[in-house]
Amino acid sequence: MSYRLRQLLALMKEYPFVTTCLIIILIAGNLSVFLNLENTELEHVQNRVRQEGAVVQKTINASPALRSDSQLIESALKEIDASLVTEDNLAENYGYFYIIEDQSQAQMGELHQNTAPPNEPEAKYRTVPLSLTVKGTYSQVFNFLHRVETGSRLIKIASFTMHRSQPTGDAVTLAMELNMLAYP
Amino acid sequence: MANLSRDSHYVQPWHFDCRLSKELPDDNPIRGRFLASLLACTFAAIALFYAGMTIYSYSILKKEIAYWEQLKRTNSTQMAELQKVITVIQSGARRLNEIHKHVASPLPVSDFIQEVGRTRPANLRIDMVEFHDNAAFIRASLQESPQRASAQLSQYVAELRTNPRLRPLFSNIAQTSMERNTKDGTINVEITLKLKPVTP
Numbered sequence A: 001m002s003y004r005l006r007q008l009l010a011l012m013k014e015y016p017f018v019t020t021c022l023i024i025i026l027i028a029g030n031l032s033v034f035l036n037l038e039n040t041e042l043e044h045v046q047n048r049v050r051q052e053g054a055v056v057q058k059t060i061n062a063s064p065a066l067r068s069d070s071q072l073i074e075s076a077l078k079e080i081d082a083s084l085v086t087e088d089n090l091a092e093n094y095g096y097f098y099i100i101e102d103q104s105q106a107q108m109g110e111l112h113q114n115t116a117p118p119n120e121p122e123a124k125y126r127t128v129p130l131s132l133t134v135k136g137t138y139s140q141v142f143n144f145l146h147r148v149e150t151g152s153r154l155i156k157i158a159s160f161t162m163h164r165s166q167p168t169g170d171a172v173t174l175a176m177e178l179n180m181l182a183y184p
Numbered sequence B: 001m002a003n004l005s006r007d008s009h010y011v012q013p014w015h016f017d018c019r020l021s022k023e024l025p026d027d028n029p030i031r032g033r034f035l036a037s038l039l040a041c042t043f044a045a046i047a048l049f050y051a052g053m054t055i056y057s058y059s060i061l062k063k064e065i066a067y068w069e070q071l072k073r074t075n076s077t078q079m080a081e082l083q084k085v086i087t088v089i090q091s092g093a094r095r096l097n098e099i100h101k102h103v104a105s106p107l108p109v110s111d112f113i114q115e116v117g118r119t120r121p122a123n124l125r126i127d128m129v130e131f132h133d134n135a136a137f138i139r140a141s142l143q144e145s146p147q148r149a150s151a152q153l154s155q156y157v158a159e160l161r162t163n164p165r166l167r168p169l170f171s172n173i174a175q176t177s178m179e180r181n182t183k184d185g186t187i188n189v190e191i192t193l194k195l196k197p198v199t200p
Helices: A003-015 A016-061 A063-082 A090-104 A136-150 B002-011 B027-074 B078-104 B109-120 B146-162
Strands: A105-115 A128-139 A153-165 A171-182 B124-131 B135-142 B170-180 B187-195
Touching: A003 A016, A003 A153, A016 A063, A016 B027, A016 B078, A063 B078, A090 A105, A090 A128, A090 A136, A105 A171, A128 A136, A128 B078, A136 A153, A136 A171, A136 B109, A153 B078, A153 B109, B002 B187, B027 B078, B109 B124, B135 B146, B146 B170
Parallel strands: none
Antiparallel strands: A105 A128, A128 A171, A153 A171, A153 B124, B124 B135, B135 B187, B170 B187
16 A cells, blocks of 8 residues: 555544545535536427427417318318319300300400410419400499409409590490419 | 833733643644534535535426426327428418419409599599509599699599508509690699509
């Protein structure tokens, strides 16, 4: 046994209380350092798990609203899909406006389906451009316009001009550029 | 100094000092042992307290992690089902946004024409209503003297600006032209209504 060790043992025997305290300090210090490292790691885990848990709680609380929103969106999309036109089906595309012409009693002049712009990649919809002119009394033309806007097909009026057909009288002419929502 | 020398006999012991000071045990080691024990005890207490606090926070963290993990586990089936619902909503929303981009009309045309017709002054004859490039144009004629026509038009434009149906649609409503028609003496005017940008 070396001299220094013997000296240390002698000191330990002489100061048993201090020795015990030093051992406690050593054990507690090591334990604290080890647990502090563990705690730092656990804090990261806790933050992640808490955030995930909060998302779970929020999602579950909002589940009735989510379900009703999903149903609403699905039914709206079904309705929209039913109203889509096909660019190639010219007869049906024109026929829609002839039906409105009959209903409104306005007289349709020109009706042209123009060349559609190229499809965007991954696009689920496209638009088919049309141009048309309608003549009739103000109420007939207005009726036609209203039916086009609120009818079963989804149509955007890109531009229009409504003017008097003659300087006097009730007759008006409406020229419109339309975009109909279509399958890609 | 004078006082010290005068009272010095009072400070001296009243009896002979018989202590053998050199033979008495030294009290320094006892003081040192006590101080060392006190210091060691204090540091041990601090170390124990700190270790205790660390163990406490470790257990709290463990408990909290277990709570959130348990919450996730118990709701995992419902969450998987809701995740599908969310996916449906997200893809639906993307499709609706695309539809909106294609067909959302910045101007409800029939409402606009109806509102223009409803609010026009009785002597204002609307010749043309036009809409292109995010702006609507009303071209009309007025059978009035230029002064009265000017006053009446200013009032009409002000009314259009405050109209509750038109105000939300247009960012700017202004009279952009006023000319006298030499043939029939009417005043031809143009009112321009600039649309606000459409947001989904």
